[in-house]
Amino acid sequence: TSPSPVKASSNRAAGLFEERTKRLVYEWTAGSELMGYGAARLSSSRVLADERAGQVLELPEESLILPPPDLVASRKVSPRFAGKLSPLGEGSKKLPQALIIGVKKGGTRALLEFLRVHPDIRAVGAEPHFFDRNYENGLEWYRELMPKTLEGQITMEKTPSYFVTREAPARISAMSRDTKLIVVVRDPVTRAISDYTQTLSKKPDIPSFESLTFKNRTTGLIDTSWSAIQIGIYAKHLDNWLQYFPMDQILFVSGERLISDPAGELGRVQDFLGLKRIITDKHFYFNQTKGFPCLKKAEGSSKPHCLGKTKGRTHPNIDPEVVQRLRDFYRPFNMKFYQMTGRFFGWDD
Numbered sequence: 498t499s500p501s502p503v504k505a506s507s508n509r510a511a512g513l514f515e516e517r518t519k520r521l522v523y524e525w526t527a528g529s530e531l532m533g534y535g536a537a538r539l540s541s542s543r544v545l546a547d548e549r550a551g552q553v554l555e556l557p558e559e560s561l562i563l564p565p566p567d568l569v570a571s572r573k574v575s576p577r578f579a580g581k582l583s584p585l586g587e588g589s590k591k592l593p594q595a596l597i598i599g600v601k602k603g604g605t606r607a608l609l610e611f612l613r614v615h616p617d618i619r620a621v622g623a624e625p626h627f628f629d630r631n632y633e634n635g636l637e638w639y640r641e642l643m644p645k646t647l648e649g650q651i652t653m654e655k656t657p658s659y660f661v662t663r664e665a666p667a668r669i670s671a672m673s674r675d676t677k678l679i680v681v682v683r684d685p686v687t688r689a690i691s692d693y694t695q696t697l698s699k700k701p702d703i704p705s706f707e708s709l710t711f712k713n714r715t716t717g718l719i720d721t722s723w724s725a726i727q728i729g730i731y732a733k734h735l736d737n738w739l740q741y742f743p744m745d746q747i748l749f750v751s752g753e754r755l756i757s758d759p760a761g762e763l764g765r766v767q768d769f770l771g772l773k774r775i776i777t778d779k780h781f782y783f784n785q786t787k788g789f790p791c792l793k794k795a796e797g798s799s800k801p802h803c804l805g806k807t808k809g810r811t812h813p814n815i816d817p818e819v820v821q822r823l824r825d826f827y828r829p830f831n832m833k834f835y836q837m838t839g840r841f842f843g844w845d846d
C-alpha cells in the first residue's frame with residue numbers, strides 16, 4: 498500500500514477540515530442506517546501472529562482457548578504467550594495498564610513491535626482475545642498471560658477485535674477505569690481491501706471483493722453487514738467506547754503515518770503513556786525490499802527486524818468505481834470521526 502501523508506498540523510489541512518466539517522450536516526441518531534450493526538457477525542482473524550519469531554502461526558479456532566494459568570506458570574505452554582522476562586525473572590505479573598484495541602489491519606502489530614523496544618514496556622506477543630472470546634476464563638487467567646514487570650513498567654497487549662466488540666468497553670472499564678486505550682486507524686477503504694486480502698490468502702475461492710461489497714450491485718447498495726466494511730465505520734464503534742471512557746484516555750494513531758513517520762507517531766504514543774521519548778528516528782530504517790520501516794535492532798536482539806511476510810501484502814486490484822463508491826460511503830462517517838477525535842486523518846481526497 499502506498500502511504501498517504503497526513504499533515505494534521507498544516508494550515509491547509511486544518512482549513513480543509515474546518516470547511517468540510519462546517520459543510521457537514523450530520524446527525525448521529527439512533528434511527529440512522531447504522532442501527533442493527535451490532536447484531537451483525539464479525540469474523541475475527543484466526544491467525545495468531547508472532548512476528549518476534551519471524552513467523553505466523555495459522556491456528557484452528559480451538560487453539561484460541563488458552564491453557565489454564567498453572568500450566569503457563571509452570572512453563573508447559575508455548576512461549577508465544579510469554580512476554581519479555583527481566584534477566585533475573587524478577588517482578589510480578591500485572592493486568593495491563595494500556596491496550597492496543599484496534600483496528601484490525603490498521604498496523605497494530607507494527608505499533609506493538611515498535612513499543613516493545615522501550616525498556617519500560619512489557620507486552621504479550623500473541624493476541625489474548627480476553628475481552629472478546631476468552632472473558633469467561635476470568636481476570637486471574639488473563640493476568641497469568643502477562644509478562645513479569647518491575648515497578649514503573651507498563652504491561653500491554655494488543656487484540657484488534659476489541660474495538661468492534663460491543664461488550665469490550667464495559668469489560669475493560671470493569672478491570673480498570675484508568676486503562677489507556679490506543680487505536681491504530683487506517684483509511685477504511687484500504688483497510689477493507691487489506692482485510693479481504695488476508696481472507697483471500699487463506700481461502701482463495703471466496704467471491705471477489707467487488708461482489709462482496711454490494712448487497713445489490715445495480716442499486717449500489719453496500720453490504721454493511723460484511724465485517725470488512727463494518728469495521729471501518731470508526732465513528733460508530735467509537736461511540737460505544739465513549740459510553741465508558743473519556744476521550745483523553747483514548748489515543749488514535751494514524752496507520753498511514755506509522756509507515757511514513759514511525760518515530761513521529763511513536764513520540765505521541767510515548768507521551769500518551771507518560772513515558773520518556775526513548776524510541777526515536779534512530780531506531781528505524783526504511784527497508785526498500787519490504788517497502789516499510791523496520792527496526793534497526795529488534796527488542797532483545799542486535800539484528801535488524803522487519804515484520805513478517807503477512808504484513809505488507811500486495812493487494813489485488815479493485816474496480817476503481819467500487820473504490821469510489823466505498824469512498825463516498827465512508828466520507829460522512831470519516832468526517833464524524835475527525836470531529837469526534839479532533840484529528841484530521843486525510844482519507845477523503
Ligand SMILES: Nc1ncnc2c1ncn2[C@@H]1O[C@H](COP(=O)(O)OS(=O)(=O)O)[C@@H](OP(=O)(O)O)[C@H]1O
Pocket residue numbers: 498542600601602603604605606607657690691692694752755756789790791803804807808809810811
Ligand atoms: N512497519 C511495517 N511493516 C509491515 N507492515 C506495516 C508496518 N507498519 C504498518 N504496517 C501495516 O500493518 C498492516 C497489518 O495490520 P495489523 O498488524 O493491525 O493486522 S492484524 O489485524 O493484526 O492482522 C499491514 O497491512 P497490509 O499492507 O494490507 O498487509 C501493513 O500495511
